[in-house]
Amino acid sequence: MTALTLSTAAAPGLRADAIVIGVVKGAEGPVVAPGAEAVDKAYDGKLAGVLETLGAAGAEGEVTKLPAPAGFKAPLVVAVGLGAEPEKDAGFDAEALRKAAGVAARALTGTKKAAFALPLTDAADAGAVAEGVLLGAYSFDTYKESAAASGRGARAKNGKGPLAEAALLGGKPRDRAYKAAIERATAVVEELNRARDLVNTPPNDLNPEAFAAIAQAAAKEHGIKVQVLDEKALVKGGYGGILGVGAGSASGPRLVKLSYTSSKADKHLAFVGKGITYDSGGISLKPAGHNETMKCDMSGAAAVFAAVVAAARLGLEVNVTGWLALAENMPSGSATRPGDVLRMYSGKTVEVLNTDAEGRLVLADALWAASEEKPDAIVDVATLTGAMMLALGSRTFGIMANDEAFRSAVHEAAEEVGEPAWPMPLPEHLRKGMDSPTADIANMGERMGGGLVAGLFLREFVGEGITWAHLDIAGPAFNEGGPFGYTPKGGTGTAVRTLVRLAELTAAGDLG
Numbered sequence: 458m459t460a461l462t463l464s465t466a467a468a469p470g471l472r473a474d475a476i477v478i479g480v481v482k483g484a485e486g487p488v489v490a491p492g493a494e495a496v497d498k499a500y501d502g503k504l505a506g507v508l509e510t511l512g513a514a515g516a517e518g519e520v521t522k523l524p525a526p527a528g529f530k531a532p533l534v535v536a537v538g539l540g541a542e543p544e545k546d547a548g549f550d551a552e553a554l555r556k557a558a559g560v561a562a563r564a565l566t567g568t569k570k571a572a573f574a575l576p577l578t579d580a581a582d583a584g585a586v587a588e589g590v591l592l593g594a595y596s597f598d599t600y601k602e603s604a605a606a607s608g609r610g611a612r613a614k615n616g617k618g619p620l621a622e623a624a625l626l627g628g629k630p631r632d633r634a635y636k637a638a639i640e641r642a643t644a645v646v647e648e649l650n651r652a653r654d655l656v657n658t659p660p661n662d663l664n665p666e667a668f669a670a671i672a673q674a675a676a677k678e679h680g681i682k683v684q685v686l687d688e689k690a691l692v693k694g695g696y697g698g699i700l701g702v703g704a705g706s707a708s709g710p711r712l713v714k715l716s717y718t719s720s721k722a723d724k725h726l727a728f729v730g731k732g733i734t735y736d737s738g739g740i741s742l743k744p745a746g747h748n749e750t751m752k753c754d755m756s757g758a759a760a761v762f763a764a765v766v767a768a769a770r771l772g773l774e775v776n777v778t779g780w781l782a783l784a785e786n787m788p789s790g791s792a793t794r795p796g797d798v799l800r801m802y803s804g805k806t807v808e809v810l811n812t813d814a815e816g817r818l819v820l821a822d823a824l825w826a827a828s829e830e831k832p833d834a835i836v837d838v839a840t841l842t843g844a845m846m847l848a849l850g851s852r853t854f855g856i857m858a859n860d861e862a863f864r865s866a867v868h869e870a871a872e873e874v875g876e877p878a879w880p881m882p883l884p885e886h887l888r889k890g891m892d893s894p895t896a897d898i899a900n901m902g903e904r905m906g907g908g909l910v911a912g913l914f915l916r917e918f919v920g921e922g923i924t925w926a927h928l929d930i931a932g933p934a935f936n937e938g939g940p941f942g943y944t945p946k947g948g949t950g951t952a953v954r955t956l957v958r959l960a961e962l963t964a965a966g967d968l969g
């Protein structure tokens with residue numbers, strides 16, 4: 458990952474390959490953002506005019522490259538749009554800083570060192586810029602043929618690796634708050650980028666067993682207690698949902714429990730992640746055109762895993778248990794059939810009407826297992842329904858909950874960290890659509906409101922009296938389009954930062 462430093466150096470004398478500055482969208486054209494005064498001065502105060510000539514307006518996502526002024530050690534200036542000017546006396550919005558830094562980092566792919574002269578008014582701003590840089594500078598090239606051939610990787614060969622070094626100018630390297638902000642950003646984004654790697658890893662390499670082994674190794678490294686239930690243990694424990702979904706695959710399912718505990722904690726959060734390492738649909742097979750990206754169906758488990766490790770690395774004063782419900786959903790002679798009835802871990806029976814509604818089955822078992830510990834709250838994260846994508850599009854996740862105040866708190870946390878999310882209801886009338894003539898409940902209900910139906914199904918497997926929220930990340934988990942802001946193509950790591958923020962808020966006693 459990109460190496461980050463806080464620097465008090467002045468832009469002109471700095472040895473770097475590029476200097477990044479901000480441009481604001483002013484009423485009468487582009488305005489150079491604070492932080493870039495020295496650069497503007499070297500252009501005789503005419504930088505805004507130069508940028509305007511080059512077509513810059515200061516819009517979000519905009520990148521303008523220009524030669525550095527005479528006397529500068531760095532050869533290149535990269536001007537990134539910050540969007541509208543903030544209100545008088547208000548600082549820049551954290552998300553605007555994150556996005557601009559991420560856009561710049563992406564524009565600097567293949568560059569060794571860049572100095573970021575973006576507006577920093579406090580440590581929080583430095584943290585936002587740091588996050589943007591580290592998130593934007595992500596690339597996944599493990600499987601590029603030339604990587605193996607050159608030995609040093611495709612990056613070394615074509616010089617197109619991510620930005621190697623970023624110095625944040627105007628940062629205060631001796632200030633504790635600034636240092637803490639950089640450390641936090643580094644820990645969170647390192648784990649988040651690892652979640653992206655897991656999502657991007659092809660499903661022939663990342664099966665439930667492989668995922669569990671990675672979780673085990675990371676847990677060991679960070680002092681997290683880990684327990685892996687393999688098929689035998691799942692049978693013994695009666696985890697009919699996870700077993701039923703994994704039954705058709707040559708790679709058996711796993712339930713991974715990660716327990717991070719702090720001696721100073723008085724609250725306990727449980728995170729539950731859907732970890733379908735590949736979703737073919739099972740016997741209710743998905744048609745071509747709907748299965749090419751289904752390696753992303755373990756994004757929820759990847760997010761939970763990353764968040765628990767980040768909480769441990771940050772030493773948060775809260776107990777956090779992560780549950781990864783891992784299975785591969787495949788059709789075969791041993792697969793669960795539409796019409797089969799599963800006896801779930803909770804004891805309830807489920808008639809499987811559609812084997813492609815598998816996420817709720819693995820989650821049901823993990824939610825019940827999480828409930829047995831009576832945590833203060835449970836949050837599950839899942840690429841659960843295409844319906845949620847239809848409702849909210851590909852960049853926003855839906856939040857459902859059995860407690861309105863908690864749903865709002867989760868939404869606020871998501872907004873705060875820059876993860877677009879929206880509250881969704883759990884309408885009671887949709888429950889009867891899942892009535893089954895044979896079992897306690899069916900795994901499918903009305904087609905309309907499919908995301909909410911799935912939420913109602915999950916609610917049945919949350920222990921009595923436990924506060925619970927469900928994040929349906931089917932839309933934002935995997936970016937099928939081009940990169941934007943600090944979001945790459947492919948796995949995005951969505952929900953990691955929301956979960957970490959929830960853990961921080963809980964540790965601080967600001968949540969429930």
Ligand code: BES
Nearest residue numbers: 811813814815816840841842843844931
């Ligand atoms: N993993 C899918 C949901 C999904 C779709 C995630 C697209 C990401 C992108 C899930 O397991 C699924 O297949 N859901 C079905 C449920 C239906 C059969 C009730 C769906 O949404 O069509």
Ligand code: MN
Nearest residue numbers: 736813814815
């Ligand atoms: Mn499915």
Ligand code: ZN
Nearest residue numbers: 733736754816
């Ligand atoms: Zn699925």
